[in-house]
Amino acid sequence: AQSVTQLGSHVSVSEGALVLLRCNYSSSVPPYLFWYVQYPNQGLQLLLKYTSAATLVKGINGFEAEFKKSETSFHLTKPSAHMSDAAEYFCAVTRSGGSYIPTFGRGTSLIVHP
Amino acid sequence: GAGVSQSPSNKVTEKGKDVELRCDPISGHTALYWYRQSLGQGLEFLIYFQGNSAPDKSGLPSDRFSAERTGGSVSTLTIQRTQQEDSAVYLCASSLAGQGAPNEKLFFGSGTQLSVL
Numbered sequence: 597a598q599s600v601t602q603l604g605s606h607v608s609v610s611e612g613a614l615v616l617l618r619c620n621y622s623s624s625v626p627p628y629l630f631w632y633v634q635y636p637n638q639g640l641q642l643l644l645k646y647t648s649a650a651t652l653v654k655g656i657n658g659f660e661a662e663f664k665k666s667e668t669s670f671h672l673t674k675p676s677a678h679m680s681d682a683a684e685y686f687c688a689v690t691r692s693g694g695s696y697i698p699t700f701g702r703g704t705s706l707i708v709h710p
Numbered sequence: 711g712a713g714v715s716q717s718p719s720n721k722v723t724e725k726g727k728d729v730e731l732r733c734d735p736i737s738g739h740t741a742l743y744w745y746r747q748s749l750g751q752g753l754e755f756l757i758y759f760q761g762n763s764a765p766d767k768s769g770l771p772s773d774r775f776s777a778e779r780t781g782g783s784v785s786t787l788t789i790q791r792t793q794q795e796d797s798a799v800y801l802c803a804s805s806l807a808g809q810g811a812p813n814e815k816l817f818f819g820s821g822t823q824l825s826v827l
Contacts, residue, residue, distance in 0.1 A: 637819030
């Protein structure tokens with residue numbers, strides 16, 4: 597079975613501060629990992645994905661994530677938060693040779709204060 | 711179309727009534743997924759289509775839920791005898807290949823907000 601755990605249902609930061617959203621995965625085989633973002637009243641859209649080509653993955657809007665096998669983590673970061681980053685963020689996992697249907701975490705709501 | 715389209719965007723119904731939710735995937739996408747999003751619960755997988763077949767319907771919560779896909783395109787999710795616990799946002803997503811391509815991204819619609827009174 598595969599699963600992801602997102603620590604913290606809400607994260608609050610000031611504009612310009614570092615953003616760190618945590619995701620830990622569980623998978624018996626090397627996983628594929630994804631971060632999706634959902635803006636209010638919209639569907640989810642892909643921010644970035646890890647497919648084993650490189651452990652540090654850069655995505656859209658200045659976000660990046662690092663795959664750490666030893667920690668089973670795939671945390672999402674952005675050096676400087678912008679008001680427009682306020683949204684719900686979801687981590688997801690699939691794996692080769694097994695379930696190709698993405699399993700999503702519960703989501704983390706990012707709140708950005710001026 | 712340019713993206714995944716879902717209708718209606720909002721649906722209010724009375725307990726016990728049947729509802730149908732529609733999803734138009736991106737043209738040419740063979741894989742189609744239904745998820746349910748409840749407050750604080752994240753995305754719950756319901757059913758997956760590859761073409762018109764549903765090789766994985768393990769997430770359907772009860773026999774009141776059913777779905778079909780026709781012509782390898784439009785999909786309809788039907789909930790019979792709705793209950794208050796069915797209230798949620800129902801999201802549809804599509805992808806180009808699906809099975810055999812676990813690293814491809816999903817394209818999501820904006821969802822249908824279902825409220826059962």
